[in-house]
Amino acid sequence: MPNTDEIAHSRHGEPHAPAEGPDAEGRSGFKMLARPLRVLSKARRFKWLRLLLAGETADGAERDGEAVPAKLPKALTRTLRGFEPPAMPYATAGDLPKRKTRRRGAGRRFPFCLRGGPGGAEPAWLMLFVFCAVFLLSALPLIRLGWAGFGGLVEGEAARVLFEAATFAALRNTLVTAAGGMLISLMLGAFFAFAMALTDIRGRLALSFAFMLPMLIPPQVTALAWVEMSGPSSPLLKTLGLAPPLGSPQPLYSLSGIALLLGVQHAPLVFLAVKAGLAGAPRDGVEAARLSGASPWRVFRDIVMPLSFPGLIAGAAIAFVSGIGNFGIPAILGIPASIETLPTLIFSRLASFGASTFGEIAALSSLIAVVSAGGLLLQSQALAGRDYRLIGLSGANAAFALGRLRFAAEALLWAVLAVVLVAPLLALVASSLVPAYGVPLNFKTMSLHAYGEILFRQSVTLTALRNSLFLASAAAVGLLLVTVPAGYLLVRRRGALANLLAILIEIPYALPGIVLAVAFILTFAAPLPVIGRSLYGTIWIILFAYFSSFLAVSLKPVMSAFLQMDPSLEEAARLAGAGFLRRMRDVLLPLIAPAAGASVILVFLIAANELTVSALLWSAGTQTLGVAIFNLDDSGSSDLASALSVLVVLMVIALMAALEFIAKYLPGGVLPWRN
Amino acid sequence: MAQLILNHLSKDFGSGRPAVADVSLAVRKQGFLALLGPSGCGKTTVLRMIAGFDKPTDGSIEFGDRRLSDAARSLPPEKRNMAMVFQSYALWPHMTVAENVGYPLNVRGISGEAWRKRVAEALSLVKLEDFADRRPAALSGGQRQRVALARCLVTEPDVVLLDEPLANLDQHLRKSMEETFRAFHERSGATMIYVTHDQAEAMALATDVAVMSEGKLLQVAAPAEIYARPEGRVVGGLIGRGSILRLKLPDAAGRALDWLLLGAALGAGGQAGEGPLSDVLVRPEQVHRGTDGISMRVVSCIFEGERFAVTLSLPDGQQLKAYSSAALGEGATVPFIVSGGWRL
Numbered sequence A: 001m002p003n004t005d006e007i008a009h010s011r012h013g014e015p016h017a018p019a020e021g022p023d024a025e026g027r028s029g030f031k032m033l034a035r036p037l038r039v040l041s042k043a044r045r046f047k048w049l050r051l052l053l054a055g056e057t058a059d060g061a062e063r064d065g066e067a068v069p070a071k072l073p074k075a076l077t078r079t080l081r082g083f084e085p086p087a088m089p090y091a092t093a094g095d096l097p098k099r100k101t102r103r104r105g106a107g108r109r110f111p112f113c114l115r116g117g118p119g120g121a122e123p124a125w126l127m128l129f130v131f132c133a134v135f136l137l138s139a140l141p142l143i144r145l146g147w148a149g150f151g152g153l154v155e156g157e158a159a160r161v162l163f164e165a166a167t168f169a170a171l172r173n174t175l176v177t178a179a180g181g182m183l184i185s186l187m188l189g190a191f192f193a194f195a196m197a198l199t200d201i202r203g204r205l206a207l208s209f210a211f212m213l214p215m216l217i218p219p220q221v222t223a224l225a226w227v228e229m230s231g232p233s234s235p236l237l238k239t240l241g242l243a244p245p246l247g248s249p250q251p252l253y254s255l256s257g258i259a260l261l262l263g264v265q266h267a268p269l270v271f272l273a274v275k276a277g278l279a280g281a282p283r284d285g286v287e288a289a290r291l292s293g294a295s296p297w298r299v300f301r302d303i304v305m306p307l308s309f310p311g312l313i314a315g316a317a318i319a320f321v322s323g324i325g326n327f328g329i330p331a332i333l334g335i336p337a338s339i340e341t342l343p344t345l346i347f348s349r350l351a352s353f354g355a356s357t358f359g360e361i362a363a364l365s366s367l368i369a370v371v372s373a374g375g376l377l378l379q380s381q382a383l384a385g386r387d388y389r390l391i392g393l394s395g396a397n398a399a400f401a402l403g404r405l406r407f408a409a410e411a412l413l414w415a416v417l418a419v420v421l422v423a424p425l426l427a428l429v430a431s432s433l434v435p436a437y438g439v440p441l442n443f444k445t446m447s448l449h450a451y452g453e454i455l456f457r458q459s460v461t462l463t464a465l466r467n468s469l470f471l472a473s474a475a476a477v478g479l480l481l482v483t484v485p486a487g488y489l490l491v492r493r494r495g496a497l498a499n500l501l502a503i504l505i506e507i508p509y510a511l512p513g514i515v516l517a518v519a520f521i522l523t524f525a526a527p528l529p530v531i532g533r534s535l536y537g538t539i540w541i542i543l544f545a546y547f548s549s550f551l552a553v554s555l556k557p558v559m560s561a562f563l564q565m566d567p568s569l570e571e572a573a574r575l576a577g578a579g580f581l582r583r584m585r586d587v588l589l590p591l592i593a594p595a596a597g598a599s600v601i602l603v604f605l606i607a608a609n610e611l612t613v614s615a616l617l618w619s620a621g622t623q624t625l626g627v628a629i630f631n632l633d634d635s636g637s638s639d640l641a642s643a644l645s646v647l648v649v650l651m652v653i654a655l656m657a658a659l660e661f662i663a664k665y666l667p668g669g670v671l672p673w674r675n
Numbered sequence B: 001m002a003q004l005i006l007n008h009l010s011k012d013f014g015s016g017r018p019a020v021a022d023v024s025l026a027v028r029k030q031g032f033l034a035l036l037g038p039s040g041c042g043k044t045t046v047l048r049m050i051a052g053f054d055k056p057t058d059g060s061i062e063f064g065d066r067r068l069s070d071a072a073r074s075l076p077p078e079k080r081n082m083a084m085v086f087q088s089y090a091l092w093p094h095m096t097v098a099e100n101v102g103y104p105l106n107v108r109g110i111s112g113e114a115w116r117k118r119v120a121e122a123l124s125l126v127k128l129e130d131f132a133d134r135r136p137a138a139l140s141g142g143q144r145q146r147v148a149l150a151r152c153l154v155t156e157p158d159v160v161l162l163d164e165p166l167a168n169l170d171q172h173l174r175k176s177m178e179e180t181f182r183a184f185h186e187r188s189g190a191t192m193i194y195v196t197h198d199q200a201e202a203m204a205l206a207t208d209v210a211v212m213s214e215g216k217l218l219q220v221a222a223p224a225e226i227y228a229r230p231e232g233r234v235v236g237g238l239i240g241r242g243s244i245l246r247l248k249l250p251d252a253a254g255r256a257l258d259w260l261l262l263g264a265a266l267g268a269g270g271q272a273g274e275g276p277l278s279d280v281l282v283r284p285e286q287v288h289r290g291t292d293g294i295s296m297r298v299v300s301c302i303f304e305g306e307r308f309a310v311t312l313s314l315p316d317g318q319q320l321k322a323y324s325s326a327a328l329g330e331g332a333t334v335p336f337i338v339s340g341g342w343r344l
Ligand SMILES: Nc1ncnc2c1ncn2[C@@H]1O[C@H](COP(=O)(O)OP(=O)(O)O)[C@@H](O)[C@H]1O
Pocket: A008, A009, A010, A011, A012, B013, B015, B019, B037, B038, B039, B040, B041, B042, B043, B044, B045, B046
C-alpha cells in the first residue's frame, strides 16, 4: 500500500493535504465543534456514517474517490525504452559506469541493511500500533452497534420499539427541541460573531472567553443553574423578592425550556463557525464595495451576509446535531415534566433493564444516528456550491466602525451575557449557599454546609470526584499515547490509509455521545475473550468510551502542532544520524509539548464534566461528577447539586485560564476563544 | 573519500511530468558541485534523493561501491553520514546554539570533553564562539545560517548538501557567506553539492557547475568552461547575460566564431551570410564600439553603476546586449563590432 509517492507527498504540505481547508483552523475547536480534522469532505463523512448505520459492510471503493493517474508498469516502460540508456545530451557521461538499476528484489544483495519500508521515515510498527488502537476504540464498537441495529431490524423483535407511541413522542420532542435550540443558537451565536468579527467593539478576548463558557460548562449544570434562577423557589428570586407565588409552575420544565437551554448551550458552536467563516471574508472585497458607493448596511447585506452563509449553515447543523444528542438538559428539565427525548428514552429503557433491552436501545440509538446523519446531509446539501473561500486577501477582518453606537453594542453584548451566563451562575451560587430549596439567601441563612457535605461527608460525591479525576486524567494522558503517533502519521503521510485513520478517529466524535455509549455497552457486555470477565459495570468501560469519544479532541492540538512544524527540523535530525525514537524524543516531542499540554487540559476539561456517556455506563461505585450532580438533583438535594456544580464551574474556569496562560506557546486555532 | 554517482536517476511524483528525468552525474572526489537551474526544475528533488528523504522512481545513487538508493530500497538518511544546510536552516528552536551544533555528536555517543572541544572548534570556524548559549530565536539570519553550517561541520560528513542556503540573506551577507563556504569546503574535504538558481553564486563557488532544466541535466562542466562553451540555447541563456542570435553560418565555420565570420553573417543588409540558420551566443563584453562595425540602433541604455547596459537592435530586428562606458542616446544609430561568438 505505501509507495514512494505517498512519502514524497508528505513533504510539500498544502497542495496535497486534503486536511487543511483555508478555514480548517479557525472553525474547529472543542468537543461540540464536531470537526477537528478536516481530513474528509463533509459528503464523504456522511457517506461513511450512512454506511455504518445501515450496517452494510464498508466497501473500500467508497473510501477514496480520487482517481489515480494510470501509470505504465515499470517493465513496460523499460521495454519501450528498449533498455538503451537514453541519450544524455551533454553530461559528463564518459566516466559513468553504465550499469542499469537492478530490478526490485535484488535488494537482498545490498551490503548494508536497508529498510524497504515507506521511505524509512517511521518504523512499520507505528502505523500498526496506531491503526489497531483506533480500530479497537472506534471501528469495533460502531460495527457492533450497526450489526445489532441491523440484526434487530431483521428479526423484528426489537424493531417493534420503533413503532411504540413513546418512541414517536420522543422523536417528535427531540426534533422540536433540537430545531428550536438551533434557532436560538443561530440568533445568539451569529449576533456575537458578527459583533466580534466585524465591528470595532472593545474587550473582544474577554467577551469571547465569556461567551465560550456555556459550551464548556456541562449541560446538566447549565440546566440546574437555570432552574435555580427561575421558578417559584429560586433562592435568587426570593432574595430579590421577585419570586412568583408558590405553586406556580417552573417555566423551564417544558419543551420550550429545553429548546432555550439547548440554544444557550450550543450558541458558541454557531459563534465559532460563523466567526471562522468571516475570518475568511476578504477585507478588500468589503473596501471595494464601499468605494463603489455602498453604505455600510448595503455592504453588510450584499457582501458580508452571503459570505457568512456557509458558516451559518455549518453552525446550524452542528447545533442541531448536538441538540439531538444532548442528554443533560432534557434529563434535568424533561424528566420532572414527563417529557422524553430520544436520549432520555434510551436512558430510562436501560434503567428498566429487560430481556429485549439491548436490541431496543440499539434500535433507538440507530434512530438518533439516522436523525443526526439527516442533519449533516441537509447541511452538505445547503453548502453545496457555496465555497466562497480564496477570494482576495483573507485573514484581516472587515471592521465597521460603530461610532457612537459602539457603547450601545458593547452594553447589549454584556447584557446578553449577564442574562445567559452570569445570572444563572449567580443563582447556582445562591442555591448552594442556602440550607434548603426555597429559602431566601441572606446573612442569617447563608452557610457553607453544602460544600462541607459534598467535600467531606458524602461518600457518593467523594467517590464521584475521585472517579472523574481518575477518568479525566487517564483519558487525557493515555490518549496522547495514541494521538501523538497518529498526528505524526497523519501529517507525514497521506493517502488512503491515513484518510481511513482520520475518518475512524472522527466518527465517534461526530456521533452523539449516547450512541457511542450504547455501542460500548453492546461491545463490552459480553465477557472479554482472554480475561473471561465483562468490562460492563466497571470503571474501565467508561475509560474506554472516553478514549474513543475524545480521540479527536486530543488529536486536534497535536496535529496542528505537527502541521505547523517545519518538516526540515525532523529531516535535519535524521541527517544528524538520529533514528526514529531518538528524534521523537530529542526533537519532535519537545516541539509539540505545549500542544500536547493543551490537548491534555482540553480532554481533562471535557472528560471531567462528561455526563451522557457515563450516565449510561456507570454502576454503583463508578459514578462520575456528572452522574453525581444529576442524581443529587434527582433525589431533591438541590443545594448539594448546586454546590458540586459551582465547584465544577470553578474548575472549568481555572482550566480555561490555564490554557490562556500557555496560549502563546500553542499553535494557532487550538483555543477557540482566541483569533 | 569515495565518489558520488547518480545513475540514470528519475523521480516522478505521479503528476504526469517527472520532476527529475534520467539524471546521470558523477561528482568528482571532494568536488564542489553547483546544481544550477530555474525554480521548479527539480534541483531540490535531486538533493533530497541524495540525502535519502525521497526514493527515486528509477535509477540509483551510489557512493563509491555502496548503493545508497534505487527504486526498490533506500538507505535511511540517518545512516548516510551526510549533512545538509536547509533553506530554512532547520535549527531546533528548543536547543541552544551549542546543543544544535553538538546534536550529531550526541547521536554518535560522543559526550564530555570531546563533545565540548569539537563543538567549540566548529563554532569558532563560523566565528560564533560567543553565541554558544543563545537560542536560535535570538540570532540574526546570517548567524542562523552559520549555526546550520557548523552543525554540518562537526561530524566530518562524506557529503554536504546545501539547498539555496543564501536565498534568504541580503546581498552583503551573501558575499561573506560565500567566503565561509569556500573555507569550509577546503577544510572539510567533503563532497559538496550546492543548489542554487543564482548563476553568479554557482560560478563563484563551485569546481563544477551542473545545469538543469525541466528535470533534465543539460551540461556539467567547470565554471569557466561552461561560460565559454555552453551547450544549447537553455544553458546559453541561463549562464551569463548573453544574447542569442539566429544567423546564417557556413557549416564549416566551427563553433568559436570571430568578427570575420560574424561580420559577414550580420552583414550590411542583415541576412547576408550563407548556410543554414544557427543559434549564436554573443556575450555583452564581446560587443564593442568600432567605426568599421555594423550600424545598430540603441533601444535602451541603462546606468548600472560601473557601466551602462545597452540594448541594441540589429538591422533585421534581432536584439543584442552590450556594455558601454558612456551614455548613448536612445534611438541613435551607432556602429558596433562583434568580436566573438559561440555557436550553440
Ligand atoms: N512532494 C512533491 N510532490 C509532488 N510534486 C513535487 C513534490 N516535490 C516537488 N514536486 C514537483 O517537482 C518539481 C521540481 O521541484 P523542486 O525539486 O522543488 O524544484 P527546485 O528545487 O528546482 O525549485 C516541481 O514541479 C514540483 O512541483
